[in-house]
Amino acid sequence: MAEKRKEFWRWKEYNWHDESMNPKDADLITAGVDVGSVSSQTVIMADGQLYAYSNMRTGSDSPDSARKAMSWALEGTPLTMGDLAYTVGTGYGRVNVPFANRAITEIACHARGGNMMYGPSVRTILDMGGQDCKAILCDDRGKVTNFLMNDKCAAGTGRGMEVFADLLAVSIEEVGELSLDVEEEPPPVSSTCVVFAKSEATSLLREGWPKSKVLAAYCSAMAHRVYTLLERVGVQKEFAITGGIAKNIGVVKRLEKELGLNSLKSKYDTQIAGALGAALFAKALVEKERKQAAAQ
Amino acid sequence: MGAKFIKVLLFKDGRVVVRTREEAGFEPLAAAEKAYAAALAQAGVAESDVQNVFATGAGRKNAPRAKDSITEVSAAARGINHLMPNVRTVIDVGAEEGRAVKCSATGKVDDFAINEKCAAGAGSFTEAVARALEVPLEEFGRLSLQSSKAIPMNAQCAVFAESEVVSLVHAKTPKSDIARAVHDAIASRIVSMVRRVGINNDVALIGGVSNNPGFVDALSRGLETNVTVPEHAEFIGALGAALIAGERSN
Amino acid sequence: MKANYGYMDGSGEFFITIDTDSCIACGHHGCVSACPVGMFEIIVDDYDDEVAAIKGDHRKKVKYDCGPCKPVSDRPPLPCVTACTPGAISHSW
Known part of the structure; x- marks a missing residue:
């Protein structure tokens, strides 16, 4: 029997909740569900504090992926869906979150989530997701002032990096570290287009380049591409990176060098920014409703 | 010196003497030497008899x-x-680039538009999808002629298109309809470029992708005009280079 | 808010920027009827403001969909830019 081909791009799914909190004591529980093209996250928030979250691969069916991400975030907690006062759906599949009370764009949610994750001084948020790349400027309340989203082209997205991981048979989680294992920084891969960059990489491997050097050339091309996108909105201090690629140190280090700016670090998982922002929007919307009800 | 194939053409006394072709592969310069040597051998011409050589294409x-x-x-x-x-x-679609050229009665360039450095607007897009479908490229074009249903292709990127095609296959979409969707998608991008330079009089398609009947059909439908493919369409660039080399050697 | 719709790929950068703060004050939204291919729509954004946006199915194709208004030679002024009285619309290419 043929051995199943290893899928180097596959990353692990996980969930987490804060054991030290008792969410049953909370006055207001809200949720945010970010259904991305590649991964889906759910964040549960108790009185404005992060309580639980999950990160899973998105399946072919968005409503199903949303349900799964939600039940996995609730797993092991004393909560059920009935405890959620309000749920906001976001991300590429946001209109397909069947149990959400409202859908809000991932741009607005990332800005709001970033504001909590990195503090109100953050002005520029770069989100490198599975199939898109977003550059967002926001004010001290996490409101978007300028944005662009590139979801047309695979270059500069997680998908592009997955193609390279697969080509080089390197696990996606190890790409970043390995790309830094070079004595001298090679010139970046010259093609932007992933299809053409892949042929370029194949030639480099034939010339005898080690995998680490090829990855260095690709990570640096990716960093430069993202830099160009950031320039369009105009980077302002402080600067933060969210999304899956924020975990790729090979891209992050090179981008920071090109910008001459270090990115803010957060105690939160970089992949939950969108879902966290959605849960914060949910909280604000409930509070607004309650205020209006009280005024009547 | 195309991205995928190197073409050599010898022109003598007003006619084409020989055409040779080699896959560029990873060593395009060696492939070019091989195609050049083959052309001389087939024509029975000594190297010293060649008056002038001009190159064109991506690696010119x-x-x-x-x-x-x-x-x-x-x-x-x-x-x-x-x-x-x-x-x-004249519309020139190769493996990695697409071009629309408006030319004069004397063969000079009046205007042009180019789509380059993105696989979505060129033959590579077809190749990527054909590979994902496990259909040989030669069959892929013919396959799309069997389709009667236009389905949309949302991805505007060859890499994203591969994933989209996988979902289409899972949804039991016939391969012929997928092939047509792919050709329609590339054609629509080329059509937009052609309209930017404008159409008057006859329209011709050249370059490697002109061998693909599915694309020719999609392009003719998109432009709402009959697109002619000349014989040896992938050698037109080499022919132009040979003609200009001839003029400049005198 | 400056909303940049469009993309960047190997062939270049193609963005239409809409300054939505100018949109909010604009009552007539001339852009919607000015665009010959109907790329503009008026939406209620995430902050509950009524603003212009590029429709989702055009965002990944602006280079091509804007083609009719951008002939290679003798390019006339863009209809969307001309129709936008608050001057909120600009193109990157």
Whole structure:
């Protein structure tokens, strides 16, 4: 029997909740569900504090992926869906979150989530997701002032990096570290287009380049591409990176060098920014409703 | 010096003597030498008898043997004018680039638009999807002619299109309909570019992708005009380069 | 808010920027009827403001969909830019 081909791009799914909190004591529980093209996250928030979250691969069916991400975030907690006062759906599949009370764009949610994750001084948020790349400027309340989203082209997205991981048979989680294992920084891969960059990489491997050097050339091309996108909105201090690629140190280090700016670090998982922002929007919307009800 | 194939053409006393072709592969310069040597051998011409050599195409600056080079658009305009003097719009779609050239009655370039450095607007897009579908490229074009249903292709990127095709296959979409969707998608991008340079008089399609009947059909439908493919359409650039080399050697 | 719709790929950068702060004050939204291919729509954004946006199915194709208004030679002024009285619309290419 043929051995199943290893899928180097596959990353692990996980969930987490804060054991030290008792969410049953909370006055207001809200949720945010970010259904991305590649991964889906759910964040549960108790009185404005992060309580639980999950990160899973998105399946072919968005409503199903949303349900799964939600039940996995609730797993092991004393909560059920009935405890959620309000749920906001976001991300590429946001209109397909069947149990959400409202859908809000991932741009607005990332800005709001970033504001909590990195503090109100953050002005520029770069989100490198599975199939898109977003550059967002926001004010001290996490409101978007300028944005662009590139979801047309695979270059500069997680998908592009997955193609390279697969080509080089390197696990996606190890790409970043390995790309830094070079004595001298090679010139970046010259093609932007992933299809053409892949042929370029194949030639480099034939010339005898080690995998680490090829990855260095690709990570640096990716960093430069993202830099160009950031320039369009105009980077302002402080600067933060969210999304899956924020975990790729090979891209992050090179981008920071090109910008001459270090990115803010957060105690939160970089992949939950969108879902966290959605849960914060949910909280604000409930509070607004309650205020209006009280005024009547 | 195309991205995928190197083409050599010898021109003598007003006619084409020989055409040879080699896959560029990872060593395009060696492939070019091989195609050049084959052309001389087949024509029975000594190297010293060749008066002038011009190169064109993506790798034209590095072409061995060439004394000079001309751009792909100049080569396309000059080459098509020699074969089809009524053509005023020539569309050149290769593996990695697409071009629309408006040319004059004398084969000069009036205007042009180029789509480059993105696989979505060129033959590579078809190749990527054909590979994902596990259909040989030669069959892929014919397959799309069997489709009667236009389905949309949302991905505007060859990499994203591969994933989209996988979902379409899972949804039991016939391969012929997928093939048509792919050709319609590339054609729509080329059509937009052609309209930017404008159409008057005859329209011709050249370059490697002109071998693909599915694309030719999609392009004719998109432009709402009959698109003619000349014989040896992938050699038109080389022909243009040979003609200009001849003029400049005198 | 400056909303940049469009994309960047190997062939270049193609963005239409809409300054939505100018949109909010604009009552007539001339852009919607000015665009010959109907790329503009008026939406209620995430902050509950009524603003212009590029429709989702055009965002990944602006280079091509804007083609009719951008001939290679003798390019006339863009209809969307001309129709936008608050001057909120600009193109990157």
